[in-house]
Amino acid sequence: MRSPAILEVDSVRKAFDVRGVRIGVLDSVSLFASDGDWVTVIGPSGCGKTTLLRIVAGLLEPDAGSALVNGAREERLGATALLPQSDTLLPWRRAIDNAVLASEIAGVPRATALAEATGLFERFGLSGFESTYPWQLSGGMQQRVVLMRTFLSGRSILLLDEPLGALDPLTRATMQDWLLSVWNELRKTIVLVTHDVEEAVVLSDRLVVLTPRPARVLSEWSFEDLPRPRSRTDLAFMRRRAEILSVLVGGTS
Amino acid sequence: MTARRVLVPALLFLAALGLWEMGVRAFGVPVYILPPPSRIFATFFLQFPLLLGHAGVTLAEILLGLLLGGAGGLGLAVILFYSDGVRRAVEPFVIASQMVPVFAMAPLLIVWLGYGLWPKVVVSALIGFFPVAVNALDGLRSTRSDMVDLFRTMGASRRQTLGKLLLPAALPALFSGLKVAATLSVVGATIGEWVGARRGLGYLMLQSNARLRVDLVFAAILMLTLIGLSLFAGFRIIERRVLHWAAHSRRFG
Numbered sequence: 001m002r003s004p005a006i007l008e009v010d011s012v013r014k015a016f017d018v019r020g021v022r023i024g025v026l027d028s029v030s031l032f033a034s035d036g037d038w039v040t041v042i043g044p045s046g047c048g049k050t051t052l053l054r055i056v057a058g059l060l061e062p063d064a065g066s067a068l069v070n071g072a073r074e075e076r077l078g079a080t081a082l083l084p085q086s087d088t089l090l091p092w093r094r095a096i097d098n099a100v101l102a103s104e105i106a107g108v109p110r111a112t113a114l115a116e117a118t119g120l121f122e123r124f125g126l127s128g129f130e131s132t133y134p135w136q137l138s139g140g141m142q143q144r145v146v147l148m149r150t151f152l153s154g155r156s157i158l159l160l161d162e163p164l165g166a167l168d169p170l171t172r173a174t175m176q177d178w179l180l181s182v183w184n185e186l187r188k189t190i191v192l193v194t195h196d197v198e199e200a201v202v203l204s205d206r207l208v209v210l211t212p213r214p215a216r217v218l219s220e221w222s223f224e225d226l227p228r229p230r231s232r233t234d235l236a237f238m239r240r241r242a243e244i245l246s247v248l249v250g251g252t253s
Numbered sequence: 254m255t256a257r258r259v260l261v262p263a264l265l266f267l268a269a270l271g272l273w274e275m276g277v278r279a280f281g282v283p284v285y286i287l288p289p290p291s292r293i294f295a296t297f298f299l300q301f302p303l304l305l306g307h308a309g310v311t312l313a314e315i316l317l318g319l320l321l322g323g324a325g326g327l328g329l330a331v332i333l334f335y336s337d338g339v340r341r342a343v344e345p346f347v348i349a350s351q352m353v354p355v356f357a358m359a360p361l362l363i364v365w366l367g368y369g370l371w372p373k374v375v376v377s378a379l380i381g382f383f384p385v386a387v388n389a390l391d392g393l394r395s396t397r398s399d400m401v402d403l404f405r406t407m408g409a410s411r412r413q414t415l416g417k418l419l420l421p422a423a424l425p426a427l428f429s430g431l432k433v434a435a436t437l438s439v440v441g442a443t444i445g446e447w448v449g450a451r452r453g454l455g456y457l458m459l460q461s462n463a464r465l466r467v468d469l470v471f472a473a474i475l476m477l478t479l480i481g482l483s484l485f486a487g488f489r490i491i492e493r494r495v496l497h498w499a500a501h502s503r504r505f506g
Contacts, residue, residue: 203415
């Protein structure tokens with residue numbers, strides 16, 4: 001019995017014209033998330049994961065199929081908080097001013113937004129760095145500011161496009177554990193795009209594996225039988241990781 | 254390093270002055286044809302109050318011209334950025350306007366605006382506005398599209414995107430334009446004064462030339478050079494203060 005979906009993507013298809021050649025990116029991709037779910041999308045690089053997120057965010061319209069956010073087909077734009085893959089901190093803003101950008105645009109009074117952000121700086125391991133500029137922060141800290149901006153957006157659905165992709169493996173593992181605890185506290189619905197199987201198994205409730213371009217859903221996994229926090233060296237964990245990896249590499253389910 | 258950067262051009266300058274001084278003396282060139290540098294510097298200091306009075310007028314023309322040209326150039330850039338229709342309609346005229354020699358416009362402006370400050374301000378603005386418009390438009394256009402998309406997902410209005418993203422991102426380009434405009438507007442104000450004026454360094458040069466006071470002509474040129482250099486340096490200082498972030502982040506636009 002599924003609880004009602006706040007995000008529902010049904011058989012979405014998308015193709016682009018690249019110099020006169022029609023290139024299919026998404027063939028038929030479906031995805032759903034209930035309130036508070038963590039759903040991860042994984043697939044070979046270039047398989048259209050980013051395109052899928054851009055459709056959910058309302059930046060693109062699907063050629064066929066439907067994408068519903070909060071039960072409505074319209075007004076997807078502005079209904080979710082997107083964390084793009086590229087470096088998106090504004091270099092002329094201090095960390096705290098970057099963190100409140102979305103609330104500022106939404107018209108939240110500055111004092112309220114700043115108070116809320118200041119409270120989170122410690123939780124995000126950034127206390128003392130409120131007034132630093134992005135270039136003065138390490139890669140991991142910059143990414144935490146981006147995550148804080150996304151969490152502070154006031155949206156309940158967060159779309160994270162490889163948020164930890166640029167970090168070194170050690171920082172990455174620490175950030176995964178930390179991200180999980182923040183999610184536990186702040187209870188948001190998360191759609192995470194990654195190409196790291198371990199990250200997917202550590203973090204998510206469910207996993208959707210996509211085929212190479214044009215993407216279809218290759219298989220779906222649930223990790224509800226693995227209680228959190230999940231140990232990366234646990235036997236059940238490692239078996240599941242190996243199964244997913246073999247599906248991903250073999251290309252069949 | 255820094256000492257060397259100053260020392261080499263300074264030595265070159267002194268060597269040139271020395272050659273000039275010796276040449277003029279050795280060949281017995283009359284003072285009303287080419288005065289030696291020593292004479293020019295003596296005149297510069299002896300006539301300093303006179304030069305300063307005229308410089309004040311010219312500087313006012315230059316600054317007002319820069320303000321007018323800068324604001325006009327930035328305004329035009331924003332309009333052209335947003336409206337492709339306007340851009341297609343206006344662009345040929347904007348470019349053609351740069352083919353009209355400002356010398357040809359100056360007498361007309363005197364007829365229309367009189368002998369006072371304003372025709373010089375307008376000439377100065379006409380010369381300065383083009384580099385500002387071209388650079389600012391380039392800056393606006395080169396803003397990363399993923400950042401514009403991010404602002405869309407935050408529900409930003411056009412005005413918010415302009416004020417919080419496009420204009421700050423275009424600032425480095427805008428400053429490049431302003432620095433070019435600053436040097437050109439010195440030329441503009443001088444030309445305006447040649448055509449018809451009662452005060453100003455250009456006027457002083459014309460008067461002194463007619464009286465064979467070539468030393469005073471050179472002293473006025475020296476004053477103009479100092480004004481131009483100070484303006485350029487002033488913009489560099491403001492730029493370093495305002496754009497401290499630009500030196501540290503890879504080109505954001």
